[in-house]
Amino acid sequence: MGTIKLSRKALIHNLDIIAHQVGGKDKIAVVLKDNAYGHGAVLIAQTASEYGVKQAVVRLEREAEEIVRYFDNVLILGQKPTQVHPHFSYAINSLEEIAQYPSGARVELKIDTGMHRNGVFPEQLEEAFEKIAQRGLICVGLMSHFRAADTLSSEWFWQRKIFDATKIRASALAKKYGWSLRFHISNSAGAFRSAECSDDMVRVGIALYGCLEMDKTLEQPELQSVLSLWGDKIATRVLKAGERVGYNGIYEAQSDEVISTYDLGYANGLDRLASNRYVTPEGIELRGRISMDSASFAGDAEQLMIFDNANDYARIVGTIGYEILACLDKDLKREWID
Numbered sequence: 001m002g003t004i005k006l007s008r009k010a011l012i013h014n015l016d017i018i019a020h021q022v023g024g025k026d027k028i029a030v031v032l033k034d035n036a037y038g039h040g041a042v043l044i045a046q047t048a049s050e051y052g053v054k055q056a057v058v059r060l061e062r063e064a065e066e067i068v069r070y071f072d073n074v075l076i077l078g079q080k081p082t083q084v085h086p087h088f089s090y091a092i093n094s095l096e097e098i099a100q101y102p103s104g105a106r107v108e109l110k111i112d113t114g115m116h117r118n119g120v121f122p123e124q125l126e127e128a129f130e131k132i133a134q135r136g137l138i139c140v141g142l143m144s145h146f147r148a149a150d151t152l153s154s155e156w157f158w159q160r161k162i163f164d165a166t167k168i169r170a171s172a173l174a175k176k177y178g179w180s181l182r183f184h185i186s187n188s189a190g191a192f193r194s195a196e197c198s199d200d201m202v203r204v205g206i207a208l209y210g211c212l213e214m215d216k217t218l219e220q221p222e223l224q225s226v227l228s229l230w231g232d233k234i235a236t237r238v239l240k241a242g243e244r245v246g247y248n249g250i251y252e253a254q255s256d257e258v259i260s261t262y263d264l265g266y267a268n269g270l271d272r273l274a275s276n277r278y279v280t281p282e283g284i285e286l287r288g289r290i291s292m293d294s295a296s297f298a299g300d301a302e303q304l305m306i307f308d309n310a311n312d313y314a315r316i317v318g319t320i321g322y323e324i325l326a327c328l329d330k331d332l333k334r335e336w337i338d
């Protein structure tokens with residue numbers, strides 16, 4: 001069913017670059033949501049932990065449970081607590097949800113500095129802290145999220161300013177409740193936007209995996225893609241001139257040619273929009289429609305590298321590397337190559 005190959009060297013290289021950029025390993029929180037962007041959450045957690053990373057971020061409790069043994073704390077972005085865990089913290093995304101939290105839960109308050117997806121407004125800070133305290137929760141952080149740190153515009157600056165002003169008020173207020181807060185707003189692009197990191201932590205996902213793409217006018221870190229996707233050959237045949245391959249026969253051989261079918265299809269994350277158009281980095285052309293569990297390519301290689309940087313595949317289908325990675329089948333075989 002295809003193989004995902006992971007480069008530990010590339011991952012360490014990226015961690016070195018990120019640590020250098022933000023001023024130390026201590027400031028890195030690795031984002032491992034959605035199976036670590038398709039890489040395999042436990043594999044990435046283990047390596048990041050060996051490297052010295054102490055913080056992780058996921059979406060669900062189930063994901064946190066899988067990796068918590070590797071970290072001091074796991075921040076859960078998208079689920080309300082069903083338990084009180086000493087090494088979990090939960091992002092509070094609205095004032096209303098506070099009432100549903102179990103007493104004793106550790107939380108981090110999300111401030112809406114301009115993304116306008118979720119979080120409480122800066123002017124609701126006092127009310128939010130009061131509700132958190134009344135509920136018996138322990139606030140351990142204040143966070144926000146940039147909406148356009150990867151593009152050259154003023155957006156990054158005004159969100160940064162709003163967050164900085166809110167940090168000052170929150171620090172003063174936290175003393176009253178006896179809380180010690182950590183502050184974080186940056187994703188990967190945010191972490192590379194300014195020379196120094198003025199927060200306690202950055203939440204890095206795509207840079208860790210080596211697929212960060214900044215605006216061409218912004219400085220681009222020299223990251224390396226960690227993941228490559230490979231297909232294993234199911235069968236080879238000669239397509240005679242005029243014969244067609246796959247559903248609806250959209251590819252017709254102009255002369256006799258060898259084609260092979262590999263064990264990866266759209267059910268495994270190979271977006272069907274690349275049908276009949278994709279060319280691998282080694283110049284091997286995709287032939288015909290991508291099926292649910294297989295796809296055909298020119299040639300007869302036993303194992304075929306489909307891509308070694310998800311951004312290349314993403315460009316062909318009109319999306320971003322994040323989506324290609326996050327949609328990789330959880331059941332694919334995953335192995336380190338170095």
Ligand SMILES: *Cc1c(COP(=O)(O)O)cnc(C)c1O
Pocket residue numbers: 031033077145186187188189203204205206207
């Ligand atoms: C996914 C996510 C991140 C990581 O973003 P990258 O661009 O992959 O670095 C950071 N913070 C939050 C809240 C996220 O949801």
